[in-house]
Amino acid sequence: MLRNLLDQQQADLLQKERALLEDLRVTLARLDATPEDQRRLTLALRQLEELFLLVIVGEFNAGKSAFINALLGQKLLAEGVTPTTNRINVLRYGAEQSQTLREEDVLVLTLPVAWLQEINVVDTPGTNAVIQRHQEITEDFVPRSDLVLFITSADRPFSESERTFLSRIRDWGKKVVIVINKIDIFEQEDDIQQITQFVEDNAQTLLGVRPQIFPVSARLAQKAKTVTGVERTALWQASRFGPLEEFILSTLDQRQRVRLKLENPLGVAARLQEQYQATTQARITLLTEDFRTIDTIDSQLGAYEEDMRHDFKYQLSHVDNVLHEMSARGMEFFDDTVRVARVFDLVNTSKVKGEFEEKVIANAVQEIETQVGELIDWLVERDFKQWQGVMDYLNRRAEQHQDRIVGQLGGQFEFNRRELLASVGRAAREVVAGYDRIGEARQLADSVQMAVAQTAIAEVGALGLGTVLVVILHTTLADVSGVLAAGAVAALGLYILPTRRRKAKADLKTKMETLRGNLAASLSTEFEQELSRSVRRIREAMAPYTRFVRSERTKLSEIESHLLQAASDLRALRAQVQEL
Structure with missing residues (x-):
């Protein structure tokens, strides 16, 4: 559409429409709209600058080519009972008649016909074409039209394929004028009226509005334009082509064409806005379910x-009980050993140490090692089962929605989402499949041993946990034995034994509480570190998926807002255009 043909009001509306469609195009690009839909919006924008586009559609034997030939007043397009139009024919004005193949399926014909200076006409293959490509190129061209002339045949009006195609035209928001061709097959006026009423009623039901309908005979109109005199007049009146020709060439004036030209992209934009609004809402719904997945995990x-x-407190209590029982045995040992009746035994330090090891320490070291080993095995097993649980849940989540998702939302969004969800599942499966319980337990045991040792002695080397505990307990024994040293007993006299016994018991209690505290602290520290590591590994595996869900939700919420605003702006602009 040339800008110099527009008045100021029309030019302002054109500018607003271009800006609105450009914004919508950016929004659809952010939403990964299909290339085909983005191309349609781009073409709609481009065609705002082109001439009025009249697209003629209908079944292959409805007489579309004959109708155009009658309109042109010359037999330019081939006619026949089989599909004769196998591509889009675009008729434009030219000083000389010519043909140019612009695209594989688009043939541009230039003709020295005056009214083509303001209107371009498009002839399409049949909507019921046997060749699928013919059907596709016809349906592809409809969104570009400013006005659709739908040709139906009087001998088979409003067929099922025509209903289907008209519904698609309706979805694009196009103005449709229906032409009932071949009325010359009827001899009675009542038959023509009945067919016209039938088409009108069905079209109104389908389109939601009562369209303009022109019953004509293109064959008689063509013939009328080739003869003169009374015969011409009779044929022209019988063809009823005059009112339709008047509508196209005169009634459809400049202002009406401008209005339809401006409405065309708005219909395309409204269709795409509605389509991708639904897509956006579906994606947000899906992401809401993904958020629930993340929240569940x-x-x-x-x-x-x-x-x-x-549960760790319960597991740790087993270790603590071993030390508690050993401490109780130690108290009993001092009560039995540090008394006057055994004063000569006390002089034999090695004997006292031997009894202490036998009666107090006993098998505590082995029991502690066993309990710590069981605690480590328990921790490793729980970590493994947690990974299994995450894996099983994600697998169920993916399978639950796979059939509903695939092929419905599509695009990069769905590919990224499914890949990230699958990657978390793969990470969980890989951890579960390659989980080395023995190696994990050994590594954790070494860590516990080192932590325990570092709280008690400076150097450990390659000692096992049991050896570390023996060293610690013997250090405790040495400290207690010093309290009971024979020299001290001899020097201070037997009356000091009760004091020494109390001191030995107090020291043992202090040492054992320190040992219990250190061992519990070491095990607790290692437990917390291992628990944090376990949870962190799962969260790290989930991180890409989680980031995607959150970022997409933010983006889609913004896009949804833009699309809702676009819908409102499109309605307002369409109302202004319709007032022209």
């Missing part, structure tokens, strides 16, 4: 941590 991890800490 977060809740599971929170419950896992809480349960683990609770």
Whole structure:
């Protein structure tokens, strides 16, 4: 459409429409709209600058080519009972008649016909073409039209394929004028009226509006334009082509064409806005379910941590009980040993140490090692089962929605989402499949041993946990034995034994409490570190998926807002255009 043909009001509306469609194009690009839909919007924008586009559609034997030939007043297009139009024919004005193949399926014909200076006409293959490509190129060209002339045949009006195609035209928001061709097959006026009423009623039901309908005979109109005199007049009146020709060439004036030209992209934009609004809402709904997936796993991890800490106290109590029982045996040992009746035994330090090891330490070292080993195995097993739980949940989540998702939303969004969800599942499966329980337990045991040793002695080397405990307990024994040293007993006299016994018991209690505290602290520290590592690994595996869901939700919420605003702006602009 040339700008110098527009008045100021029309030019302002054109500018607003271009800006609105450009914004919508950017929004659809952010939404990864299909290349085909983005191309349609681009073409709609481009055609705002072109001449009025009249697209003629209908079944292959409805007489479309004959109708155009009658309109042109010359037999330019081939006619026949089989599909004769196998591409889009674009008729434009030219000083000389010519043909140019612009695209594989678009043939541009230039003709020295005056009214083509303001209107371009498009002849399409049949809507019921046997060749699928013919059907596709016809349906592809409809969104570009400013006005659709739908040709139906009087001998088979409003067929099922025509209903289907008209519904698609309606979805694009196009103005449709229906032409009932071949009325010359009827001899009675009542038959023509009945067919016209039938088409009108069905079209109104389908389109939601009562369209303009022109019953004509293109064959008689063509013939009328080739003869003169009375015969011409009779044929022209019988063809009823005059009112339709008047509508196209005169009634459809400049202002009406401008209005339809401006309405065309708005219909395309409204269709795409509605389509991608639904897509956006579907994606947001899907992401809401993804958020629930993330929240569920977060809740599971929170419950896992809480349960683990609770159960750890129970597991740790087994170790603590061993030391508590050993401490009780130590108290009993001092009550039995540090008394006057055994004063000569006390002089034999090695004997006292031997009894202490036998009666107090006993098998405590082995029991502690066993309990710590069981605690480590328990921790490793729970970590493994947590990974299994995450993996199983994600697998169920993916399978639950796979059939509904694939092929419906599509685009990069769905590819990224499914890939990230699958990557978390793969990470969980890889951890579960390659989980080395023995190696994990050994590594954790070494860490516990080192932590325990560093709280008690300076150097450990390659000592095992049991050896470390023996060293610690013997250090405790040496400290207690110093209190009971024979020299001290001899020097101070037997009356000091009760004091020494109390001192030995107090020192043992202090040493054992320190040992219990250090061992519990070391095990607790290692437990917390391992628990944090376990949860962190799961969260790190989830991180890309989580980031995608959150960022997409933010982006889609913004896009949804833009699309809703676009819908409002399109309605307002369409109302202004319709007032022209």
